[in-house]
Amino acid sequence: MDFGLSDEQMLLRDTARSFVERVCPPEVAKDWDDTHTTPPELFSGMAELGWFGMPFPEALGGGGGDVVDLVVIAEELGRASLDVAMCYSGTLIGGLLLARWGSPGQQSGMLTDIMNGKARLAIGMSEPDAGSDAAALRTSAVPHDGGFLVNGQKMWCTGAGVPATTIATYVRTDRDAPKHQGLSLLLIDPTSDGVELRRIPTLARHILGTYEVFLRDVVVPSDALVGPRNGGWQVMLSGLEIERVLMCGGYVGAAQATFDEALAYSKAREQFGRPVGTFQAIAHDLADLQTEIDAARLLAYRAAWLLSQGRDCSREGAMAKLKCSETYVAAARLGMQILAGHGFATESVMSFRWRESIVATISAGTSQIQRNGIARSMGLRTY
Ligand SMILES: Cc1cc2nc3c(=O)[nH]c(=O)nc-3n(C[C@H](O)[C@H](O)[C@H](O)COP(=O)(O)OP(=O)(O)OC[C@H]3O[C@@H](n4cnc5c(N)ncnc54)[C@H](O)[C@@H]3O)c2cc1C
Incomplete structure (x- = not known):
């Protein structure tokens, strides 16, 4: 059993991490969000790195990577914000549908334009x-x-x-x-x-x-x-399967970045003559949160690996989507509590994390719908 990323995936992760630091650190992502800006350099930068062609077969002109590679990139982009990760994943959800269901004309036309960063879905x-x-x-x-x-x-x-x-x-x-x-x-x-x-x-x-x-x-x-x-229902189900897994990368990255920001603050902020992170109430909450984030990440990569192997991952994808999205919400809520008044200021990145985390458990199928799917896989019909 190997829980590690390959050398290529670690390189991809490092490239994505430096892309975020250079192009869209969280403060910049928040500013884009505050000003409703759709920055062309974000999309062109991803295209220049060849990321939009990454998961498609070489026979179609793609990079020959797989869904695990996409989740590695999405996790790093999620550190900037979920929305930034979605700028990448959103188009690829449709692109992967075209690779599977599209006609030769759609694959040589629109899919090629997607891979080159000229078209979006x-x-x-x-x-x-x-x-x-x-x-x-x-x-x-x-x-x-x-x-x-x-x-x-x-x-x-x-x-x-x-x-x-x-x-x-x-x-x-x-x-x-x-x-x-x-x-x-x-x-x-x-x-x-x-x-x-x-x-x-x-x-x-x-x-x-x-x-x-x-x-x-x-x-x-x-x-x-x-x-x-x-036959659109089958197409939709396969799209939802892809969407759930790709979104998990963004949720985990956003949750981890939120945790990192809360941890750093808990070490720097002093009250009663000591860092607030040394109060057991705060330290235990942070210990619990990192444990939850690690569990979420493992579920995300399990689902991505199954999908990359062409295996059924409807149950595992639903579990990953449920856990990863709920964990981002929990991270943002705890982050707000630890940053306290500083988080409540809408100038803070934490307040942005909290605002945007809310949608995680709603879009791509609500938490209740994921639980329904998991229960159905156990033979329990839910209404
Ligand atoms: C920011 C954002 C972006 C989105 N992007 C897209 C997009 O790009 N494309 C797209 O097509 N859609 C998109 N969506 C829509 C999203 O998929 C839906 O919001 C989601 O599926 C829930 O539908 P709804 O909001 O109508 O809630 P409803 O379906 O009306 O649900 C209301 C409540 O009832 C619960 N509920 C409903 N049915 C059941 C049930 N059977 N069992 C238990 N509980 C149930 C829900 O969980 C929820 O709590 C987006 C939504 C948001 C908010």
């Missing part, structure tokens, strides 16, 4: 009445001129307004089929006629932004279909 799954119950989506695509005519509304579409982004949009192509059948995935250009974006004011996630997407009589060509027509 957002995921349009959620709708006003379809959140956890994603298969309840109603956005419709009916046959039109050899392609589709799309009408409906998407919610919470992260990064939809970033330049050069295409929305991987789940639609209902057969209204008469049972709920989980009759779904399909279409690539929709948000600059097309009939598409309107509205940025949703949120607590954080301000680098990428999160959007409502209105689709009114949008004409979509037939070659925008990804995977089988009416």
